[in-house]
Amino acid sequence: xxxxxxxxxxxxKPSETLSLTCSVSGDSISSNRYYWAWIRQAxxxxxxxxxxxxxxxxxxxxxxxxxxxxxxxxxxTNQFSLKLTSVxxxxxxxxxxxxxxxxxxxxxxxxxxxxxxxxxxx
Amino acid sequence: QSVLTQxxxxxxxxxxxxxxxxSGSNSNIGSSTVNWYQQVPGTAPKVLIYSNNQRPSGVxxxxxxxxxxxxxxxxxxxxxxxxxxxxxxxxxxxxxNGHYVFGTGTQVTVL
Numbered sequence: 001x002x003x004x005x006x007x008x009x010x011x012x013k014p015s016e017t018l019s020l021t022c023s024v025s026g027d028s029i030s031s032n033r034y035y036w037a038w039i040r041q042a043x044x045x046x047x048x049x050x051x052x053x054x055x056x057x058x059x060x061x062x063x064x065x066x067x068x069x070x071x072x073x074x075x076x077t078n079q080f081s082l083k084l085t086s087v088x089x090x091x092x093x094x095x096x097x098x099x100x101x102x103x104x105x106x107x108x109x110x111x112x113x114x115x116x117x118x119x120x121x122x
Numbered sequence: 123q124s125v126l127t128q129x130x131x132x133x134x135x136x137x138x139x140x141x142x143x144x145s146g147s148n149s150n151i152g153s154s155t156v157n158w159y160q161q162v163p164g165t166a167p168k169v170l171i172y173s174n175n176q177r178p179s180g181v182x183x184x185x186x187x188x189x190x191x192x193x194x195x196x197x198x199x200x201x202x203x204x205x206x207x208x209x210x211x212x213x214x215x216x217x218x219n220g221h222y223v224f225g226t227g228t229q230v231t232v233l
Contacts, residue, residue, distance in 0.1 A: 037222070046124065046210065046224060046225075046226055046227040047159075047161075047167065047210055047212075047224040047227070049212075049221060049222040049223065049224060051221075052222070060219065060220050060221055060222075061219075061221065062221050063218045063221060096166060096167075100222070104155065104172075104173060106154045106155050106173075106214050107214040107220075107222055108155065108157050108172055108173070108214075109157065109159075109169075109212065109222065110157075110169055110172060110178075111169075112166045112167055112168070113166065115166050
């Protein structure tokens with residue numbers, strides 16, 4: 001049974017870098033059927049897709065966040081990570097990691113982690 | 123600002139039918155399959171409908187999805203109190219090298 005678990009600091013100072021890791025169990029991150037994604041949700045707001053990565057490092061980015069985001073994958077530990085630079089209070093959100101199926105011919109987010117709240121504050 | 127537009131709210135009494143629309147464009151709904159997610163406040167979203175009209179195992183058949191052109195819709199027939207939640211459509215958008223987009227979300231209230 002697939003499980004996705006986010007981990008990382010719950011508090012980040014303005015202008016610093018937010019770093020999160022997603023640990024995947026119950027599936028191989030090296031599968032050729034999936035990308036691995038980050039999604040966030042600011043308090044009281046809707047869902048925002050951040051980006052996703054394939055096991056070989058190929059990535060897609062949200063156009064609005066592309067300049068501040070990097071996503072990496074570690075197939076040896078079955079984890080992938082998110083870095084968001086120069087954060088402000090607007091980056092305060094629950095951050096979800098998720099699996100993105102591509103075997104359908106499209107990208108479909110089909111499984112979510114529980115999410116972790118990251119607050120940007122001094 | 124999302125490129126997929128949903129009504130902010132919808133409501134109905136138990137047993138009624140509720141529909142939620144999702145309006146997009148040729149670069150997203152018009153060229154990809156639509157997914158729908160249900161999110162109970164304080165919890166992670168879960169997949170309700172994938173590939174326009176497919177239900178994952180465990181999702182009641184009172185939930186159904188459809189797509190036509192650049193619009194999609196989610197229907198809940200026989201509304202139940204546990205259906206009170208936020209609903210989001212989502213799809214891959216081919217613009218700007220490709221990215222996943224979510225709808226603006228619809229809050230469903232069971233009266």
